[in-house]
Structure formats: structure tokens, C-alpha cells
Amino acid sequence: MFTPRVALASLSGESDADWAIQGSEHVGAAFLGGVALDEKTRAAARALVSRDRSEFLPDDPVAFVDDQLTSVADVSIRPGINVRSATLPPIRSVSEVCRAHDAILEINAHCRQEEMCSAGAGQFLLSHPDRLCEQVRMATKTGATVGVKLRTEVPSVDLPNVSRRVADAGAEVLHVDAMDSEHVIADIAETTDCFLIANNGVRDEETVREYLEYGADAVSVGRPSDRPAVLSRVASATDEWFAEVVA
Template identity: 65%
Template structure:
């Protein structure tokens, strides 16, 4: 349930494919309360897509077997004071359950990737393609939730034909605990999601300073996340300081009754 999601400070490191591993999370633990490792492709089709991405000079995690890779990465964070999570991609449902059980055993969060928009991934039914296939995405969430893991979804705003408020209600009904929203250029979408559900809401995109943190918190986000600059200590220090200063910020403009709030 949403109340199971909690990390302090309310700042997460967002996954960077091929870069966000245990060493990356360890380096950011001084500033952040959670780290979303990955993304990692789990099944044959998503791994083939990831290899095609590497061929055009993108970085990807492509271990021989992704499930033991998750285990090793979590084990490497056993002594790090940060909430671990893993962002995963799969064109089929069974590997989602396998990854969920590993995350569950480490008290880590599982984040289903419905966010990546590269054609290679979307063509095989991963990433953003899942936003347009809400029934299949809900099945992924339901299957993961059945393992007892804390599960959420990384989503993207501004996808034609996708209403995030409706989608997140469906994900909540399927058993999701949180949603990680890349707001793109529509920061106010956070308020729409907050009003629609009791999910724990992590706001992402452009989080760099106190102004951006304040805007997302005023829209009702429970936490914010830093993506590309997550390996930049100067940015992380600035955002962490802003989260600390604004931690008691009233969100009366967009109230809700959820007990999942961490401020």
C-alpha cells in the first residue's frame, strides 16, 4: 500500500541506463534518500533492443543474466544508507515477477519502466509503449504486487492519447504503491496525478534548484528526483538543501488525504 513508500530526504536519484549502478548510488547517498538503479532489460526482446541501442552508442546494462545482476547490485549496497530500487524493462511478464522477488528480498522497490521512448524499445512493447497498453501495464503491476514487493511505475507526461490521471488510478487499483512522473514541460501534471490517486508521487524533470523543488512540492509531490545531473555533487547538494528547507512546505493548493506523505 502507498504507506509502505518512505525515504528521507525526499530526494531520489533517477535511473540512467548503463550508468546507474551500485557505485553510482553509493556516491549519491550523501544527498539522496533513494536510488533507482537501472534501467535494465530483463527478457530476450528487451535485451535485443538494448543491444541495438548500444550499437548506436547508448550505454546499457547487458550482463549475461540480469536477475543475478540485480542480486549483486543490491548486495553491494547492503551497507549504504539509501533506499534501493531497480528500474526494469520487459516485453513479457514473467521476468517482472522474477525481478520483483529479488527486490522484495532486499526490501528494495521495483520500478516498471513505462518511460523510455527509444524506438528500439517501443517496437518490442517496452518503455513508453506500455503507456498506450494500460491493461498490460496493469497486469505487470498486479503480477509484481503479488510477490509482496513495493512496486511502482516510471511514466512520462505529454504522450499523445495518454491521460496520466486515469492511468495512475488504474495502476493504483492494480496494486501500485508509487508513481515516478517525468513531467516533461508540463509540471502541473503532478497536481493532476496527486488529485487522482493516493499513490506516492515522485516528480522528475528539471530538478536543479530550490525553485524547481518548490514548484513540484506545491503541486503535491511527495518527493523529487534528479536524473542526468545525479552524478554531479554540486547539483545534488543544492537540491538536497532545498528539499531540507522546504520539507514542511504546506501543499494546501492541492490537498489530499493520503498517509503516504513523508514530509
């Protein structure tokens, strides 16, 4: 999927092409975004901005994605774009752009902000897996590589079961924010054959090894993704782990 097996995880309103280029020396992938695609999620994003959260709100979200992916075309990373939508047509449009750029289309079932969940996106989709699977199937129709960003510790959600369902719908990548439930990575790894990226608290050799021992195929760095020293430590630890596994 990508090497080295370290990714930059999207931070809404902050993770653009310049951010990806800045961290590209140490990683194999970067998930830009998240980008709200339809009017419901864009209204939610505007509400988030009104209370001082950062969001991308370009006039044309799909054109914005195309422009951002074009900007990293010559950078040696596998790009991805994290998107939020309550409706299907924009998912198809942006996945076509991702296919053209060999980028991963990452459906956001992760955002827990009330405005986004009320719009029918983000974490709402974890509790409504039929809707999530519809989005995955729509995206895969274009031939794009499709991933889903998930989070643990959502009440009444059987995350391994949701992971299996989205894999059956065609998702190839699962990007899991493990919160304080790192062991769930092992449950998901046993449930699907998807490329599994573990996120949350990845800072050093100890956290890298914990996730990889649980069965993750890669790790991602969120908040400290703009800190080269952290990225370098994580990349070195990841390379060492897989060198040991191969040996």
C-alpha cells in the same frame, strides 16, 4: 517511503551501485538501471548499444539485479531498480529479488526509444495500460513495493487515468518525468494516493518548490545526479520545504 525525499533517477547503462553510493550522502533513494529483463527488451537494448547508447546487458539480468542491490545493502538509501520487460515471468523473478532487499521494483513505462517501444516495453505500456497493469499485478504478488516510471506529453495518453489504474493494480510509487508539463503532477496527486516522485529539470530551490507545491511527495535528479553540488542544493531545498510544512 524514504528520507530525505530526494531520489537519484535511473540513467540506462550508467546507474549502477557505484553511482548510487557516490550520491548517497544527499538522497534517500536511488533507482538503479534500467535493466532489460527478457529477450525482446534485451534485443532492443543491443540495438540501442549499436547506435552508441549505454545499456546494461549482463548475461543474467536477475542475478545482476541481486548483485547490485547487495552492493548497496549497507548504504543508507532505499534502493530501487528500474526494469523493462515485454513479458511477465521476469517481472515476477526480479520482484522477488527486490522484496528480499526491501527495494522498490520500478516498472519502466517511460523509455521512448523506438527499439524498446517496438519490443512492447517502455512508453508503449502507457498506450496499453492493460499490459502495464498486468506487470504491476504480477510484481505485487511477491510482496515487493512496486512503482512505475511514467512520462507526460505522450499523445493520446490520459496520464492521470493511467496513474489511477496502476494504483488500483497495486503500485505504491509513481515516478513521473514531467517533461514541460509540470502541472500534470497536480492532476496525478489529486487522482491517486501513491507516493509521487517528480522528475525533470530538478536542479535548485525553485524547481524543487514548484514540484512540491503541485503535490509531489519527493523529487528526483536525473542527468546531474553525479554532481554533488546539485544534489546538495536539491536536498537542502527539499528539507526546508518539508520543515515549513510540518511547522
